[in-house]
Amino acid sequence: MMEKQYETVIGLEVHVELASATKIFCGCSTKFGGAPNTHTCPVCTGMPGSLPVLNRQVVEYALALGLAANCGINQHCRFDRKNYFYPDNPQNYQISQLYVPICHDGWLMVDTSVGPKKIRIHEMHMEEDAGKLIHDEWEDCSLVDYNRSGVPLVEIVSEPDMRSAEEVIAYLEKLRMICQYLGVSDCKLQEGSMRADVNLSVREVGSDKLGTRTEMKNLNSFKAIARAIDGERARQIELLEEGRSVVQETRRWDDNKEYSYAMRSKEDAKDYRYFPDPDLPSVYIDDEWISRVKKAQPEMQPEKAARYQKDYGLSEYDAKQLTQSRHLAELFEKTADLCGNPKKAANWFLGETLRLLKERGLEEEEVEFSPEHLAALIVSVEKGEVNNQGAKEVFEKIFDEDVEPMAYIEAHGLKISQSAGEAKAVVDKILAANADAVEKYKNGEEKVLGFLVGQIMKEMKGKCNPGQMKELIISKVK
């Protein structure tokens, strides 16, 4: 009997924390961290008689994101209350949007290994975040911190258009890139400013009926998401192979054990008793507001990459790599313009910068050096004032501490100080001492050139420009 082939069907609910300075319904700060309950007021702690007032910046960010994701806009959108009891939810209802969300029916084009794919977006809605419960094991009690209560979120609900972990990650990366380009969110998974719930079902290849899905929560890195998808796919297929069925339920992914656990099934799914929030009038987004947000949209990644190819003469691949993060792209652009050598600048970003990012475990957004410093370094290398090895050392210092490169080069004896005459004398000396090597080179053995340069470098203790030395040798030998 032929083995059955299964297809995975995945839809995502992604929560993105919006970057407004203040909360969605009060004036409290949205800053991450802070001593517990210091970013709070009567509104975000649900005190009796307090009332929500909508932060228009939140609407503006949600609108920008919706427009960038090709969504339709509900110009009269509304807020609804989602009623459920939990101590991190001070009013015991969350203000969200169910009936008329701000954005609907959009799509994103994502890159997969088999080419671009369109992932449809069902809707985007605005809502408030909850506080944080902390269990005190010593005192055996739970404490609640409302600093995060009322922090604005946008929930982006996709259609079940993804078929693999790869597509899911590509979609999330695209979404994150758009958010970062727009400046509407920093999308840090670790800090919880981007969170994804995965709805997954499997079905036999060729079937057009959706299987029973489960929803997985607690996924806080792209790797965890990929593992959870593979794990849940395997679990569901195993069930079906055993002749059992998948139960519609919410599951919690445990990334250490690489297994998901049932949280609650459909039968005990909560009835949230949604209804329009009577404290908040409907939000009217007029045409003028929409066109203003559209106009204010910054240059997005595809346009930026195209411009890099055209204006800087970069390859398609390099241009794409450089524009994955708006922050890095902007650093690159400034560096390229300052040093007048886009290709060299690109090399520093695609090589050393990415290597150090990985080594230091940093996000692109955390890179903070001055483009002026890298540009000065590039110019200096071009002038032959510092060799490649030295330049790498200097760049690492720029990357970590944003040092001024010229001062650093001077202070650490990296400057190639010999005069041209001095260098020539050394070259003559080395060529004379290695006559057989010179002979081999003349006979077409190109690789001995490297040996000769190495000898010169050694003699000069590295304080010379290998490229220049190479040219000198060639000119002498000819």
Next chain:
Amino acid sequence: MDILENTALSLGKKIRLKEIGVREAVKASLDQIDRQEPKIHAFLDVDEKKVYARVKEVEEGIKAGRYRGPLAGVPIAVKDNICTKGQKTTCASRILGNFVPPYNASAVERLHAAGMIVIGKTNMDEFAMGSTTETSAFGITHNPWNTNHVPGGSSGGSCAAVAAGEAFAALGSDTGGSIRQPSAYCGVTGIKPTYGTVSRYGLIAYASSLDQIGPVARDTADCAALLDVIMGYDAKDSTSMERKSENFLDSLKGDLHGVRIGVPKEYLDLAENLDPDVKKAMVDTIHLLSRNGAIVEFFQLGMVDYVIPAYYIIASAEASSNLARFDGVKYGYRTPEADGLHDMYKKTRAEGFGEEVKRRILLGSFVLSSGYYDAYYLKALRAKALIKKSFDDAFYKYDMILAPASPTTAPEIGKSLQDPLKMYLSDIYTTAVNLAGLPGISIPVAMDSKGLPVGLQLVGNCFSEKKLLDAAYGLEKLRGSFPMAFQAKVEKKHGKERA
């Protein structure tokens, strides 16, 4: 003349003219509270120390010219669902029995800015749910006209306090008649402003889309002056309206000439429910108004049968969500012993809420639950829209509507709660006004055969308070003086002595 004989405005004037000191005025109120409270129990909290500390502030403020308004120095009572910073605000519920707000309601801030003195917090139906002030967790309030009768509700404490002379004015709140009905029962004047006129910030919500804070006072002029103080746009309340300052007090003329008044036919056809004394007061008032220049007509309002069900569905739905925050986690009552979080929630709420509140939370949760939302809640919203439309149609023809404030005068204590449905039905004349967001003023016009006041209400179109107050002022002039309960009793006693 006894200080207590003054209206809020005449007291304010005498304080301005330095004929009466702020301290004297406050002392007169506090002394009257001492005398009346054993019989009336209009107040839940009177903190003399705080009051006198405030007196000092006000004395200085008046001297320094900070408080120049007509009500500066006047003592006022505030319903206990309106937050007062540093003073307990309980909603007459065990669940908020120890709650001290760290902020003032915006309306209270405005009282302060006008130099008024909050003398105490008044009793009410628990979370404003009730029509008699009997659902209070902290004892019932008695009607100052006859202590065997209820004062009405839910602002029964505020209305009784004014009727008993304990306060010169009061703030109440009105979700389905909670200012107008107890005003009628207690023989005082109360106005429920157009929705959005007075900020709801700091008013502990019962039904957010219907709640409004409003003045309770001895007469229309006092109500107008107090409304001038508390109204105004507030950025903290998204449902608050930007209205130009109207200066209601200064525009009172009492001109009824040519005012078109409609009387809904349906309101007088409630044969078995409408008390004959109330009906007689209606008829007499219609004649009085027509004889004095007003044009009074009967008309078919429509949608009357849908008012009570729509109101109780919408109000209960909102209440079930608004009252969810009272859970023992953050403030207020928490059950002393519980086995885990859910047990704590259940016990706290079972012990903290009274029966009527629980009934409405259950009703509201039911009408919002999945599968019933469309059948009940959405339908009620549609009914609400149609009710609003029937009023819009009426105001195309009439400047205002005249109606009873309640089908009866104040019932005896203990008679209403036995049959909640019957109690709900008695809100027939008042709840439609909230559903349509309209202003309504209740003024006393007569006494019934039992010696209890009868109040009628004038209902106007949205933002027509100026017209409405002026008509009420005119009607008041035709009616003649109407003593407060404490004054009437003194007269009666004196009369007997003379006889």
